[in-house]
Amino acid sequence: MPHPLAPQLPATDDANALAAGVWPEGAERRDGALVVGGAILPAVAAEHGTPFLLVDEGLVRARARRIRAAFEAAFAVSGADVYYAGKALLTADVARWMREEGLRLDVCTGGELALALAAGLEPARLGFHGNNKGLLEIEQGVAAGVGTFVLDSEVEVERVAEAAARAGRVQRVRLRISVGVHASTHEFLATSHEDQKFGVPIAEAPALAARIRELPSLELVGLHTHIGSQIFDHEGFAESARRLLALHAELGEAAGAPLPELNLGGGFGIAYTAADSPEPIEAIADRLAASVHERCAELGIPVPRIAIEPGRWIVGPAGVTAYTVGTIKPVQLDEGVRTYVSVDGGMGDNARPALYGAQYSARIASRVSEAEAALVRVAGRHCESGDIVVDAEWLPADVAPGDLLAVAATGAYCHSLASNYNLAPRPPVLAVRDGVVRTLVRRETIDDLLARDTGLGRVAPTAGEDHE
Template sequence: MPHPLAPQLPDAGDPNALVEGVWPEGAERVDGALRVGGVDVREIAQQHGTPFLLVDETVVRGRARRIRTAFEAAFGADTDVYYAGKALLTADVARWMRAEGLRIDVCTGGELATALRAGIEPAAIGFHGNNKSELEIEAGVQAGVGTFVIDSPIEAERIAAAATRAGRVQRVRLRISVGVHASTHEFLATSHEDQKFGVPVAEAPALVARIRELPSLELVGLHTHIGSQIFDADGFAESARRMLALHAELGADDAPLPELNLGGGFGIAYTAADSPEPIEAIADRLADAVRTAADELGIAVPRIAIEPGRWIVGPAGITVYTVGTTKPVQLGAGTRTYVSVDGGMGDNARPALYGAQYSARIASRASTAEAALVRVAGRHCESGDIVVDAEWLPADVAPGDLLAVAATGAYCHSLASNYNAAPRPPVLAVADGDVRVLVRRESIDDLLARDAGLDAHGIDAHGLDADPLDARRPDANNLDAHPGVA
């Protein structure tokens, strides 16, 4: 029977179980403790402190190969897969993607710099964004970025001017707001009419004509993106049909549009209640819709591009916290236990932004205690700082337990902040039993170094090793000192 305080939550089941499809592939319990990529998370916590974001490199790369293979099988070997860097972009992640045959999609100067400094060849980079600054456009053109996605008439003029100054012809795509209302949260829907991305279908012909007038631009195709965290192919297929019709209208023998970018937004499972369609099925259904539309329009199927991000890195990541306090709250309908951890909306803003749901498990031990309804709360000074709204955990969850939250590989590090002057946690990678740092943990000194009102010499005098708040101190997470940790 559903709990009166969380009627949407499935029955408790085993509160130690790792739901397949939610937790990273290969994650398991050994002697009660959670292991990811062959490594016990307790060992990682001892060495690196908590909280930390851990991504399994083998899973990330395997999913990159899987989606590339799925779309190449459906559309042909010349399909372009761009990894949407906004999901999680570090130098190593960019290199993993390129090694697996994917291109990189960026949307700011910072993401562009990350990709370039990681050694990604500029021709393999696409540059997105609804308000790219003139400096960012200049930097991308000068670097030799493969394609820009034009989001407005103003951007067309700015990119053309930058390309003229650089003495080159810049390849561009035009983003279309195709009017498909994706079945997702309104903040994640990106192709309905009243919103900031792209240009409406009705305005596309005039802008395409203007782009073709600019000698420093080469229009290679159209682009659309209907939203994020979409579980089935219906919206993608309808978007593809509309885009093919516009593609046929705007293309001609003397002015071809060889490419069509259908965007990303493929959903993943965050909880046991989520059931996204397999990516292979989505690719096949999308290919069928494209071919049918092309046949009806009497045109050839263009070269297809997609832009997955979350689907690749989301399921490969977990965030591990240490429980600080537990507090049962008696309510009229029952009891809810608040389990507070040493992170929160500073390292995962998604629940506060749009009510995202997650799954959690005690990671440092298994328990035979009965299941209890808990709400995992963060440490920040906001009542909305909730990491997991409702979950079943063993009733003996206690201070000192390590708590892992699944499917945090996408948009957690990317959206992280320093709210309440909290340093951002590190991003760690595990592969073949080895753990390494992708992004180091911020320190208090890192935060204070940007405050121009402080004496820099005074900051330097307090090294990291002397910082009493540094989570990397060897005793910061002394699990032996916590009775709640086995």
């Protein structure tokens, strides 16, 4: 029976088992230790310390190839482009993996753009997103030769046009549309309903498209939408595409020629717990393609070249974060005992549970145990009651200080959202390939944090001294 303190969590007889689809493909135990990508996690912890984020490079590459193959096959006639959404996890190595696997890259800040360019990515294969791109960011993107800007507002139409005119080039652009589809996800993850900051309403799009076409420094190549994140099936994507295609057809008719491209965004979900069951990406691609082809036939227009922007789907399942258990605290409540297992990380390296109640799965990574399963809440070390890493999980009842604890599916949006709250240094990002571990982003140090505080370079005045 489920525990009364966590009725949503199915009971288990084995608190050591690794749920298929949640833990990285190929993850296993050797002599009790958790192994990911051939790397033995206790050995990685001994060398690199904890916490750390370990990413299975082979799995990231395989998933990049898989989603590209799925959409290229589904849209074989019109063609398809896959942009990796860099916001999920972006390092120089990750950017190069995407390039080598035939993907393009989507960036949304000057920092992401700078990293992509420094990593050697071709500017023409970049897309630049964002609802409030800075003037300098726009200038830098245009000057670098970014392939496509996604315009998010009337203001950005003028700003990008002016920057392109000054640079003496014609900038390819897409217009982001709020199609009004409410994705079946958390409110903060749904990004295409009416009351939010992204895109322009369908009703306003024709006038904006006409304005873009008036500007000689801009080329409108298509529309764009994104309905949210952590979406498990094709239905929301299909309905979004149907609405967007009607506008696509209208704009093509107004111009006397069809728009060549249509970007349907990303948001494909992954399994964070055994209760999650996302539709296979091949099925989503095929069913979405069927809807797009049917709608284009109804409208009497050619199927445009399709673009998608997955991020989480590619890197999320390939990441595991490892922590060291510090304190164990049983708390007696009316409904039973909840055991708080505190670790040496938390919301500073994984803000998602605190931001929107994201759920995760955890296992002891340093050993197996025959102890009965006990309900635990994995808590972080930061001074916030909301600093929870895993809200509810079954771990062996003998979980103890010093145990190595691993949390699955942390490849996306953990390093990207990491902070220095409580002046805690951010953990490293490590990659493993064929059992060999290397550092992608080094561990931050206390010296790194102190170096930015200019007050430490000045002598503090003594009591009564003039402060001028």
